[in-house]
Amino acid sequence: MDSPIEIMMILLVLSDMALLGLSRVRTCISIVSFQGMLLGGLALVTQFGSLTPRLIMIAAASFIIKGFVFPILLRRGIREAGTQNEMEPFVGYIMSVIAGVAMLGVSLWLGTKLPVFTVGSGTSLIIPAALTTLFTGLFLIIARKNALNQCLGYIIMENGIYTFGIVSVVEIPLLVELGILLDVFVAVFVMGIAIYHINREFDSLDSDRLNVLKG
């Protein structure tokens, strides 16, 4: 019950809830950075008995890229955009938190339906937490207007996939894992450029305004 993995999973779910409920982009970036570091540590804790260089590499890559590189890139995005003001999202913050709790419930139910993964690690909270994180990321992409928040949603979604990968780390080849990480890295890069251009064009990060470009 009180194993470090469980506590890490609870922290992961709590950070998801915080991301859903908080409106300030800077705080959200710090929380996502915390999530990245947490997951870097998780990779080591889950396979503590059998540490391989490969595993340490994945953990270190996650820790450094998600914990430090992404936040720096995103903060630079904020600085260049110059707008940190929160916009009214499609779904309000209270409703988002309530939706988060609902997503957690669905994830727990789904977790019981996926016995394949639960056998490997022995703890039952990893899969639900991973699913919740995945759903949270998707939800943020859909429900927020701010392009930076959508970018954060993308990273959070990847965090969920990564947590999934940890459970079955023995099965997933290193190349796939690093490939995903690289994809996200490039995506954040591209999004940074896109954010810059959205901001230059419209003086705001509201991705909804892209609709204006349609002919």
Added chain:
Amino acid sequence: MEITSLINIILGLLLAPLLLGIINKTKASFAGRTGQPLLQAYYDIIKQLQKGAVYSKTTSWIFRAGPVVGLSAMLVALAIVPLGGVAAPLAFSGDLLLLAYILGTMRFFTVIAALDTGSSFEGIGASREVLYSALAEPAFLIGLAAIARETGIMSLSQMLPLSHFFSPEVVLVVVALFVVFLCENARIPFDDPNTHLELTMIHEVMVLDHSGPDFALILYSSALKLWVLGLVIVGLIFPTPPGSFWLVPVFTAICGLILLAIIVGIIESTMARLRLIRIPQLLVAAGSLSVLAFILVLR
């Protein structure tokens, strides 16, 4: 009924207003003031009791019943919540539900007494109080339900000593209950007990028309409310090992309450009141912590 549980009630009746004094002293020392005396709440209550009451002609018996019902509800609550390891005199299985509804009864009568005056300011306060309590109550009940599920006991007196802090669920519940504690007792960041601007107040504005002995009862019952809800939190944080001499856990619990009052004072000195529009967010966050704890316990 044990004699020790009666002593605990008497302790509650005597010491409850002291917590208000401790909060005010903490705030004063943060602000670099001397502040009001530690026993100011007692002086206030005694002074108010010696005065006469003024009743508006538009009010009915509901207005007069409000403070009395409030105080009696708090007396019942005091007899349900255990202090230290000693079981409360009215303890029975399921009393945590009764506690929630007794708090609800007190609130209901405060609200209808406020509405009875016909004052529009008190109407605003009543409306806010009802809105926030509708959000705070689920957080409170689900949090207690999580503890009840973990220990398998439905009575506060037996459940609180058994819970062990440092399991993640209990930490979540304690945080959620602390937010509810601040909201129910109308402290910062929900309500500023010092302002007298009706437009920003919640609780204080509802009792504007009460005077003299009625106001003394309201002051006293809000002190008791602070004490009772504080005891629930302190009971979760300092569980008592069975078999120890009753005075030791009781002393620990009272020290815990004093600590809680100091923490409330620190929060009030370092935080500003939340915007009214933000308050439901904080309460929903507390509720989701409770639900999370409940889900963790359930699986």
